[in-house]
Amino acid sequence: MAGTVVITDRSRRARSLGLIILGVFLVPFAIAVPIPFALVGAAFLIGGIRRLWLSHVLGVPTLVVPLAEPLCLGGVLVARFHRSGGTPRARRTPRLSALLVCQERVTYRQGTDDHTVTQEIYRRELAVTTDQVPDTVSGQVVIEVPVDAPPSLTLTHNRVIWSVQVRVQVPGVPDDTGRFALPVLPVVAARVVGDGGAGGRAPGAPQ
Template sequence: MRAEEGAGLARWRRFYEKKRGHRRTGSPVLAMLGELCFHGAVFFAGCLGLAVVLVGFVIPDWRINRDFIQTECTVLDVGVSKIEKNGAPLYRPAIRIRYEVAGETRVTTAQEPWNRRTEDPKQCEQFAREFIEGQKYPCWYDPAHPDVVVLVRGYHWGGWIWLIVPSALIILGGGGLVYGLMRWRASAERRALLVQQARSLPRGEPSTSTAEQWPGIPPAPDPKESPGTTLAYRLPMFSERGWALIVSFVVGVLWNGVVLIFIVLAVSRYLQGEPDWVGTAFLLPFAAVGAGCIYWFFRELILATIIGPTIVEVSEHPLQVGRTYELFLSQSGRLKMKFLEVLLVCEEEALYRQGTTARRETQRVYEDRLFRQEDFTISSESVFQTRSPLAIPAGAMHSFQSPHNKIQWKILVRGQAHGWPVYQRSFPLIIFPARADGLLPCPPNPT
């Protein structure tokens, strides 16, 4: 029996949680219950808020404009009434009217929309002055309660916006509840299956798609997207040098920007005849680091530009385990090379958490030198070019990719020019398992 879950001696459940490496103590049942309670509370708050907004504003606003019946009224009295809200005075127009409903004369104060309530009594008087005593105006009364009557109609969309808040709470809380209930007591396999199905749903891929035919293998590139000039497919390049250039630029600008402010301050004090020698001495090591950053940036810039473009093409792509292909290398620039070599490399990569930090570990498991040449010159007139067989070892593992684990094959071009450090350029490959029928997801282009 491999494992038994949920069984054990009777003991108190842990209400708190501790991390033990990548393991966690505590009860997953309580954690799930807490999650469900939280989402339930958010959902309930959303429903409550929605009810308040609907009953208090949206439905009355809707009914005034759809259900209320029009009639004519005479204005008897125009004034301003004062109410208190949260201890602050609030003013609203108070207009008494007389109107008839089914032959019965009624006298009441017309209801005013909420946006005509104001803290400014003068503005309220302006609202009220729109109506003159003794004159006739159209008004609308509620057929269910004829004493409820309004003089002003129209939708007040500003109030309808309040629907967004409870709706968002309902969606978030409800979504969390549904997701939590789906996971409740669901096994790791069932959860994984749900995630797999959810991932394939939006794309709507047909069952013959590469991902379904070759699970766990990164998607194969279309050879038509990157055709080579000598061989069928030109591999895209990944250069760590590009990142180093960007990092050196950002660090250099930030560091020297701050240092420059202090240099300007020190120089201005010196010009004012009040030199601060202690401060200037303290600044010197920082300025030296800034100069180092500038040197670093220009060194990276020269390295990135002096070594010309490296082109790697292969006779087919994706590749298949156990087969031999042709590889083409082109290196341009004006260089006196110490050496230049091409390697076929396979690396395992694992992502894991150590405490709260995400870490990545790479392990090279295969390296085969396909080509090496020493002490030669590359000039702008004669670009260095060579061809080499590319044999994928039989029985080797194919390319693999999952969220936290990866097996990556690549072509590595390494070289060193006299007076310069070693440079390295990487060209990822996708390698499929060997198949007796030799079928691959993308038909290879003829060379």
């Protein structure tokens, strides 16, 4: 679609393949030290296969965001969500809900190991309208960014990450959450400036 950004969440498929590879990797160890490695390897294999099966059953969650409207502090944006593929059963009477989440994520090196620490600093439920079209999982998500929150930050070791998490609940099918990272610019939305400026405490300012 012209003038939009399409974000798909394929992390479930990637994670499932990772688990399967890990499970297969543990097979030689299972021959040497049978019981513990066989159990761990089997757990990874089963977990990976289950995730692949879920990916087939549920389909791929996708968020379509208008390109002309980058997310700003205090800004509002209407995005379209849909799930493509999946079995007919997973498209029966879906219920959508969505969250806007902001996390700080830092990495540091200790010895030869890299560690990552993540801290959630903002979470808010978003308004969602589910399309009443048979045999489809789709809807509209209204993303409203607070004005006094930090914008996205993408440095080598220090990040502030905004994401929209859309949860799909269908009776008789496991719940599914699609995660979509969205950049928030360090710009106050025009509607806020038009109201007389943001003012108040700056984003991330000391209390």
